[in-house]
Amino acid sequence: MRPPPQLRCRCGLLFSVFLVLAMLRSGAASTLATFAMATADETTIVCGLLPSASSQDLVDLNCTAAGGDHQRQVSYPSTHPFSAVAGGEDFLCAVGPSSARADAVDMRWWDLSKNPGKPKRVYLGPPLQALDSSGYRVCGVLASGELHCWRWRGISIPAELRFNAVAVGKGFVCGIVAGTPAGPIRCFANETENLEAVRAAPQGGSYDVVAACGRRACALSKGGALSCWGSGAPALDGENATGGYADLALGKTGVCGLRTNGTIQCFGDGVAAPPDDLASLQYIDVQAQGDAFCGVLMANYSLVCWGGHEFNATNRLVFDRVLPGPCVLMSTCKCGVLAGSANLCDGGRCICVDCAFELNVAIPKAAALPPGNDSSSSRRRKIIIWVAVGAAAFLLLVVAFQLALFLWCRRRHRRKDVADDLGALQSLMQPQLGSSRSRGPGSVVEHFTLDTLRAATEGFDDQRRIGSGSFGSVYRGTLPDGREVAIKRAEEHATKKSSSSARPARRRDRETAFNSELIALARANHKNIVCLLGCCAQSGERVLVYEFMINGTLHDQLHDRSPMAPSVMSWRGRLGIALGAARGIEYMHVYAVPPIIHRDIKSANILLDDSWTAKIADFGLSSVLEPAGDCEDNDGDNPQPPQQPQKTIYTGGTVGYMDPEYYRLQHLTDKSDVYSFGVVLLELMSGCRVVQRYAESVTPKNVVEFTVPHILADDVARVLDPRLPAPTPHECEALAYVGYLAADCVGPVGCERPSMTEVVDALERALAATSTAPVSRSVTARRVLSRSGTDQFDLTDTD
Numbered sequence: 001m002r003p004p005p006q007l008r009c010r011c012g013l014l015f016s017v018f019l020v021l022a023m024l025r026s027g028a029a030s031t032l033a034t035f036a037m038a039t040a041d042e043t044t045i046v047c048g049l050l051p052s053a054s055s056q057d058l059v060d061l062n063c064t065a066a067g068g069d070h071q072r073q074v075s076y077p078s079t080h081p082f083s084a085v086a087g088g089e090d091f092l093c094a095v096g097p098s099s100a101r102a103d104a105v106d107m108r109w110w111d112l113s114k115n116p117g118k119p120k121r122v123y124l125g126p127p128l129q130a131l132d133s134s135g136y137r138v139c140g141v142l143a144s145g146e147l148h149c150w151r152w153r154g155i156s157i158p159a160e161l162r163f164n165a166v167a168v169g170k171g172f173v174c175g176i177v178a179g180t181p182a183g184p185i186r187c188f189a190n191e192t193e194n195l196e197a198v199r200a201a202p203q204g205g206s207y208d209v210v211a212a213c214g215r216r217a218c219a220l221s222k223g224g225a226l227s228c229w230g231s232g233a234p235a236l237d238g239e240n241a242t243g244g245y246a247d248l249a250l251g252k253t254g255v256c257g258l259r260t261n262g263t264i265q266c267f268g269d270g271v272a273a274p275p276d277d278l279a280s281l282q283y284i285d286v287q288a289q290g291d292a293f294c295g296v297l298m299a300n301y302s303l304v305c306w307g308g309h310e311f312n313a314t315n316r317l318v319f320d321r322v323l324p325g326p327c328v329l330m331s332t333c334k335c336g337v338l339a340g341s342a343n344l345c346d347g348g349r350c351i352c353v354d355c356a357f358e359l360n361v362a363i364p365k366a367a368a369l370p371p372g373n374d375s376s377s378s379r380r381r382k383i384i385i386w387v388a389v390g391a392a393a394f395l396l397l398v399v400a401f402q403l404a405l406f407l408w409c410r411r412r413h414r415r416k417d418v419a420d421d422l423g424a425l426q427s428l429m430q431p432q433l434g435s436s437r438s439r440g441p442g443s444v445v446e447h448f449t450l451d452t453l454r455a456a457t458e459g460f461d462d463q464r465r466i467g468s469g470s471f472g473s474v475y476r477g478t479l480p481d482g483r484e485v486a487i488k489r490a491e492e493h494a495t496k497k498s499s500s501s502a503r504p505a506r507r508r509d510r511e512t513a514f515n516s517e518l519i520a521l522a523r524a525n526h527k528n529i530v531c532l533l534g535c536c537a538q539s540g541e542r543v544l545v546y547e548f549m550i551n552g553t554l555h556d557q558l559h560d561r562s563p564m565a566p567s568v569m570s571w572r573g574r575l576g577i578a579l580g581a582a583r584g585i586e587y588m589h590v591y592a593v594p595p596i597i598h599r600d601i602k603s604a605n606i607l608l609d610d611s612w613t614a615k616i617a618d619f620g621l622s623s624v625l626e627p628a629g630d631c632e633d634n635d636g637d638n639p640q641p642p643q644q645p646q647k648t649i650y651t652g653g654t655v656g657y658m659d660p661e662y663y664r665l666q667h668l669t670d671k672s673d674v675y676s677f678g679v680v681l682l683e684l685m686s687g688c689r690v691v692q693r694y695a696e697s698v699t700p701k702n703v704v705e706f707t708v709p710h711i712l713a714d715d716v717a718r719v720l721d722p723r724l725p726a727p728t729p730h731e732c733e734a735l736a737y738v739g740y741l742a743a744d745c746v747g748p749v750g751c752e753r754p755s756m757t758e759v760v761d762a763l764e765r766a767l768a769a770t771s772t773a774p775v776s777r778s779v780t781a782r783r784v785l786s787r788s789g790t791d792q793f794d795l796t797d798t799d
Contacts, residue, residue, distance in 0.1 A: 031130035031141070031165050032095070034323045035296065035303055037289030038087025040065075040112035044292050044310050047085055047092055048303055048322040051344050059323060061085065061094060066292065066310035066318070082108075083326065086133040087289070090114075093138050095131060098124055107140075107150070122150050134168040134212060141166050145178050154190040161186065169212030169230070172197045174219075182208035182222045197230040213250035213288065220245050224356075226257060234268035246356030251288035251307070258286045260356055262298050272307030278316070284324045284338070284354070296324050301340075325351040330591040342587075343527045350525070445522045446534030450541055453477065453487055460489060467553070472510075476548060485533060486549065490514060490542035513620030514542040520588075520596050520619040528584030530607055530617040549615065551608035554581075554680075558603060559689055567612040569724060571731045572770045574684045575738065579763040580614035581606045585677060586756040588616070589670045597623045597668060601676035602657045602690075603683055621652040623668060656690035656702055661750045671750035674759065678745025682707045685739060687721030704746050711739040734766040741766075 035048035047063035061082050082094040090113040098104040105127050108119035123140075130141035139149040145162030149155050155173065163175035164183075171193030177183035187201040194215050202219065209220035216230030224244045228234055234254050245257040245265075254268020262282030266273040272291060273279065282298040292308035303319040305311045324338055327345035333352035341351035456477030457464045464475040472490040479485055490510050514537075521532035521544075536543040551557065554577060557568045567573040588596040598605075599621040607615045653662070659675035662668055682703045683690060693700045710718040716739040720727070727735055741762050747753050754762070 031132075032084035032128065032326055033086065033131070033285065033287065034084065034325060035285070035287065035294065035319075036085040036087040036092065036133075037287055037292065037294060038092050038112060039089050039289060044289055044305075044308060045087065045092070045112060046294060046303070046305060046318050047087060048319050049082065049085065050319055050322055059083075062319065063092065064318065066305065066308070066315075084128070084131055086131050086138055088133040088138065089136050091133075091136060091138075093122070093133065094119075095123075095128055095140075100124065107138075109138075123148075130164065130166050132166045132168045132212075135170055137168055137173075139166050139168050139173050141175065147173075147175050149173060155188060157188050165208070165210055167210040167212035167217060169197060169217055170194055170214050172212070172215075172217075174201060174210050174212060174217050176207050176210055176219075179206065182206045185210060185219055187217070194230075200229040202227055202229065209245070209248055211248040211250045211255075214252065216250070218248050218250060218255055220248060224260065228255065234271075236267075246354060247286060249286040249288040249293060251293060252290045256286055256288065256293050258283055258295075264295065266293075274306055275313070275316075277313075278304060278306060294318065296322060301344075323351070325354075327351060330587075337525055339525060342525050445518075445532060446545075448534045448536045448543070448545055450536055450538045450543070452480065453489075453536055453543055453545070455480075456485070457487055472542075477545075483533075484548040486546045488544045488546070510542065514544070516622050517544060517619040520592075520622045524588070524592060524596070526584060526587040526591075527613065528580045528615055529587060530615045546617070547609075549607035549617075550610045551612060553604050554606040554608060554614065554684075555603035557608065558683065558687060564723070565612075567608075571724060571727050571735060572767065573612070575734065575763065575767045575770060577606070577608070577612065577614045578681055578684055578738075579760065579767055581616060581680065582677065582756060582760045582763055584614070584616035585673055586760050588622075589673070589756050595670065597670055598673050598676075599623060599652050599668070600654055600657075601673050601680065602654050603680055604654075606680065659750065660748065669750055670756070671753045674745050674753045674756060675747075675750070677756070677759065678742045678753075679704060681738060681742035681745065682719075685716075685721065685735065685742065686719045687723055707739075708743050708746065711743050728770075731770050734769040737769070738763070738766050 035046070038045040038047065044066040045063055046066055047061065050060045050062050059082075082096040084095045086093050090111060092110045092112060093107050095105055095107045098106040100106070101124070104125055105123075106121050106125075107123040107128075109122045110119050122138075125142070127143045128140040129143055132139060137149060137152045139147060139152070141147055141163045145164065146159070147157050147161070147163045147166060149157070149168075152173075157173075161175075162178040163186075164178045165176040167174045172187055172189040172195075174185055174187040174197075176185055183206060184204055185201050185207050187198040189195055189198050197212075197215055197217055201217070206222040207219045208222055211218055214230075214232060216228060216233040218226060218228040218233070220226055224246075226236060226245055226248075228236060244260045246260050247258040249256045249258075251268075251271060254266060254271025256264050256266040256271070256273075258264055262284075263280070264274050264283055264286060270291075272293060274281075274293075274295075278295075283295040284298050284301070286293060286295040288294075290308060292305055292310060294303060294305040296303055301321045301324045302317060303322045304316045305318055306316055323344060324341065327341075327349040328351070330337060330342075330350050333350065335355040336353040338351045338353055342349070345351065454460065456479050457475040460473075460475055464477065465473050466476050466486065467474040472488055475487045475489065477485050477487045490513075518532070518535055521530070524532075530549070531547040532544060533547060534545040536545075551565070557565060561568075563569075567577070585598065585601065588598060596619070598616065598619065600618060601616070605616065605618040607617045609615065653659075653672075653676070657676040657679045659672040662672040662675075679690060682688075686703060686707055688703050688706065690703050691700050692703075707719040710716065714736075716736045717732070719739070720735065741754070741759065744752075744754055745759065
């Protein structure tokens with residue numbers, strides 16, 4: 001057997017924008033797959049899109065032969081980006097954006113039996129929203145809904161039909177006619193090929209998943225019911241036909257269905273069900289090739305396979321992690337975001353949870369009973385009535401108990417217990433990996449015991465202390481599994497110095513900060529927000545556990561490190577850090593549900609990991625709030641009602657970074673974070689501490705007071721950090737632009753400040769401008785300066 005091919009391509013994940021089309025089908029798995037199974041020399045080949053080991057912004061297309069140690073791979077370097085794959089007999093095809101046309105994609109084909117290292121382009125045209133293959137043929141649905149097949153002579157598909165899903169079998173192809181949200185199935189074949197599967201296809205109905213293998217096919221109705229047809233179609237009993245499925249994979253001898261609760265159900269003569277160690281796990285996707293099946297685990301996105309003669313107990317794990325789906329804009333996710341997927345995509349993109357999984361339970365068996373079964377229906381109605389009555393009675397008892405408890409506490413003036421009710425916290429604390437409880441999407445917070453965290457920090461030794469947060473000290477620790485972590489522990493010693501009357505208030509503040517940070521970070525999922533690994537609420541202790549950031553805080557790098565690191569000693573490096581932090585804040589304001597206002601943005605709360613990626617930390621003062629609106633429309637003629645700000649109980653933040661409007665009026669909006677970030681921008685540009693004594697002043701000044709007048713006088717060079725090399729001409733233009741952006745951010749009127757989305761866009765353009773190649777004398781880079789800080793650099797012809 002020839003060594004299996006490894007097809008490797010690296011590209012920025014920005015090409016995934018066109019994959020939004022893959023999410024158009026409601027209630028079904030993505031019709032553009034990120035892993036595929038093929039055959040070569042009677043051996044199963046498994047291919048997948050993997051997060052690159054060399055860069056966070058790249059992906060690799062890796063292929064390996066089944067049945068061995070999965071390490072024998074041959075490298076075929078390629079510069080062409082891919083984002084969807086499909087495989088068949090002796091071939092693999094991959095689809096990605098075209099380098100020839102900006103609005104097109106192309107599909108490349110590898111013949112695995114002849115020349116696996118040299119692909120051929122078989123398609124160049126509009127983007128695809130669905131792709132499937134079988135045998136030596138491949139078919140796809142264009143963005144317009146047209147169904148096209150390649151390397152298939154004589155197939156005739158009516159041009160007026162529009163589809164949103166496709167399945168290819170042996171000699172036939174089936175598609176789901178585009179409907180709202182699903183439609184009927186139509187199948188086609190050559191006159192000399194598999195007409196039986198065409199004639200036996202279901203007539204009418206509404207379907208949203210179709211799959212084929214050999215001379216048979218299966219489909220899922222809009223309600224999750226399963227039907228199969230064609231030669232050798234697996235027999236269905238009542239339970240299998242109404243199992244509540246989200247996706248299907250047809251093999252040589254049977255079918256495996258992915259249920260809406262993430263588990264896999266297989267049936268058919270001789271079909272290989274998942275072995276015991278895989279049967280109870282939850283999956284995101286499943287595919288088949290011959291007797292073998294592969295699936296992506298929901299817990300860690302690894303690719304595992306079973307069945308056939310290739311896979312056994314020692315080699316079921318094929319890839320440690322694959323891309324579990326297409327990367328799309330977070331705003332397009334209707335049913336949630338896969339946990340940790342924002343770290344696999346760039347540019348604030350993520351991977352959506354399939355809407356079919358929102359049911360999270362199988363359809364009850366009673367749903368399969370015929371409508372005429374009156375006695376069964378009557379029993380069901382009685383059960384529903386009794387359950388409703390019982391639930392109402394239970395709620396009344398709960399309300400009465402809570403009212404009695406409140407009155408009793410009020411009479412006795414009982415001091416509030418600092419531990420509170422742990423039940424609310426337990427809903428956010430999911431079990432550790434390996435727990436017997438199932439883990440659904442979004443389960444990322446572990447529950448640590450206090451003994452484990454004491455051992456990790458040597459009893460919270462002062463030698464392990466690395467800083468402080470909103471409600472306690474931060475320690476560096478090592479967990480039993482070897483992970484380096486940062487552990488924030490709420491401190492009690494501060495309250496002991498206070499009067500007895502002030503201690504309850506301080507305990508409440510500590511509880512509020514702990515709960516705010518836990519709730520915000522358990523919900524946040526972005527590569528520019530520090531990752532919360534777990535928490536502990538035991539014996540009155542309040543402890544949070546984070547990923548450890550090896551390069552500390554931005555404040556330390558700017559002011560306390562000598563010499564400074566190379567990434568902070570270049571203007572491009574500092575702008576990159578600013579952009580990363582801005583993306584984290586934008587995620588909180590725009591994509592978090594509900595939106596989050598940090599309230600304490602400062603350089604000490606911007607952490608840097610080993611690759612100098614900036615991450616926002618310390619959410620102890622964060623608040624939930626709707627984003628602010630603009631003061632007026634673009635023309636300034638029709639004023640828009642401003643956001644009604646929330647009046648906070650107390651003003652929180654850090655002197656020098658705090659929005660004066662927020663401090664003066666105690667009204668909180670997302671523009672308060674914009675002001676604080678503007679101060680950070682000025683701190684990055686000038687290298688000055690936020691409050692310090694300058695040469696021309698006797699009393700200390702805020703960095704805003706020192707820098708903004710020079711910036712508005714178009715003298716940005718006056719405020720640049722003298723410790724850094726003189727900026728290049730392109731860097732001068734970019735820094736001047738960022739200076740005006742920072743001045744807009746720290747403007748006195750909150751609603752006139754730019755939004756964080758505008759700040760991100762401006763920083764992206766400024767960072768790109770720092771590496772702009774020299775241009776001819778007839779074209780010069782002109783800086784468009786505006787009070788909004790959102791205008792672009794543009795190229796103006798001076799001739």
